[in-house]
Amino acid sequence: MARVTRPLRVLIVDDDALVRAGLSLMLDGTAGIAVAGEAADGDEVSAAADAHAPDVVLMDLRMPRVDGITATRRLRARTNPPEVVVLTTFDSDENILRALRAGASGFLLKDTPPDEIVQAVLRVAAGDPILSPRITRRLMDRAAVEAGAHQRARAALDRLTPRENDVVLAIARGRSNAEIAAELFMGVATVKAHVSSVLTKLGLDNRTQIALLAHDAGLA
Template sequence: MNDIVRVLVVDDDPLVRGGLTLMLDGAPGIAVAGEAGDGDQVPAALDAHATDVVLMDIRMPRLNGIIATRRTRARANPPEVIVLTTFDTDENVLLALRAGASGFLLKDSPPTEIAGAIRTVAAGDPILSPGITRRLMDRAATEAGSYQRARSALDTLSAREHEVAVAVGRGGSNAEIATELHLSVATVKAHITRIHTKLDLGNRTQIALLVHDAGLC
């Protein structure tokens, strides 16, 4: 990861974009690389600006943040995505997580929390708010057939990969998982990469959702 985390701010409200840009440009280790006013402007903005993390609004008039997140994560060497929402009951947050977002934030989160979340996902760890995200995951687990599909998918992993996946589902960082399983951090990263490949998942958040769907955390 670069010393400076480069952020693309995506929101259809210019006041929100301006406020986020002003706040983030003053945060240590973070720089705003660019802005976009709608989801359909994101590809061009990413082409124009090297970006590590995208702050993505969900509700935008032309292309919503869910589709924009899915398209962003499908790019080669994609940036991480944190979705922004006004209400923690927004049903689209779960869809955004499944589209590949590394987590979500409420728009009224304190500046230090937003900056901290950006640094966390840039380092490869998801933002999973214990209360709100747990409710969203509980809803995911009740979807028809999700339990069996998740179990079947996880059964394709090796025993060690399965242990690493469950540890990711419990919210462990690479270092914490390495300590728990008596592995090096590099080995944990290698296992996670293989899990992504075997299960066709885009990031750690999707591993966590799958593990929770399987009732393993």
Template sequence: MAAMNPAPRVLIVDDDALVRGGLTMMLDGVRGITVVGEASDGDEVLAAADTHHPDIVLMDLRMPRVDGITATRRLRARTPPPEVVVLTTFDTDDNIVYALRAGASGFLLKDTPPARIVDAVLRVAEGEPILSASVTRRLMDRTATQADTHQRARAALDRLSPREHEVVLAVARGSSNAEIAAQLYMSVATVKAHVSNVLTKLDLDNRTQIALLSHDAGQT
């Protein structure tokens, strides 16, 4: 983490000049924040960071040449790295997860009230990750949904016999009936019977659904 000064130094990255100007007017000088520079695209970020030495970078996601997630990853690979707060109009689940995996310390929407953006910058400067309330709910719902799917898949596979379970794992690996028969020392007819039983027991339509269920259960 970059060493934080009493007055956080902020670099604003956005391809919209009006947005950059508005954020600068909103933040500069408020509660000790100093806006030290601007960049209009992700491909300008590293040079701007070299010039201005920000503690925090406010990062847009969608820019013409280099997107904000790529720029965030590049910044966070530096030593020491500045903190990055994504500020965007796009809050899809993938954007949130990719930005956080790239090393962002916060994810805010551009319709966040100004006072909350100021507070977020100060909190990140003190080492506290920050997410808007709506983003937090999205992540919690995503996590809950994934956990739910995993539990349901595990419960479904628990209904199978040990031999059927072995066949499921082989199907999930992409093995053909003949390959499964050779691997598990049974006839092709027996493999077909096991696959048919699995489809019936678990109310599935085809082998692809068997493979997906195995994946959801974390067994592939």
């Protein structure tokens, strides 16, 4: 976690000069916070961090040369790195997860009310990760869907024989019928019979669906 001193030093990273100006005006008007510097692209972030020693970085995602996720990953790899709050209009699940995996401590949308952005900066500086309510709900919904898919897949595979499960795992690994036959010491005709049985028992149409089911079950 960043070592926080007062005033809290914030670096604003966004390729839109108007956005930087608006954020700077808002944050500089808040007691205990000072805008230490700005950067217009991800490739400027390391130098700006060296020059301004920020405690928190407000990071845009889409920038012309180096995106915010790459810049966040580079920052978080530093000794005593600043905390990073992503502030973006792009709220796809992929962007959210990639940003969090890169080390961001927060993810906010640009339509977040100004006072909530200020509070997010203060909270992440104190070691309290923050997500906008809309993002939190989406991640919870995604987790629930994935958990449900996993449980359903496991229940489906429990209806198969051990040998059929061996065939399912081999299919998930991309093996052909001949390769499965060689690996499992059975004839190709027997493999085909097992595949047909799996499709019938599970109500599936093809091998791709078998592979997807294995993936949902955590086998591949």
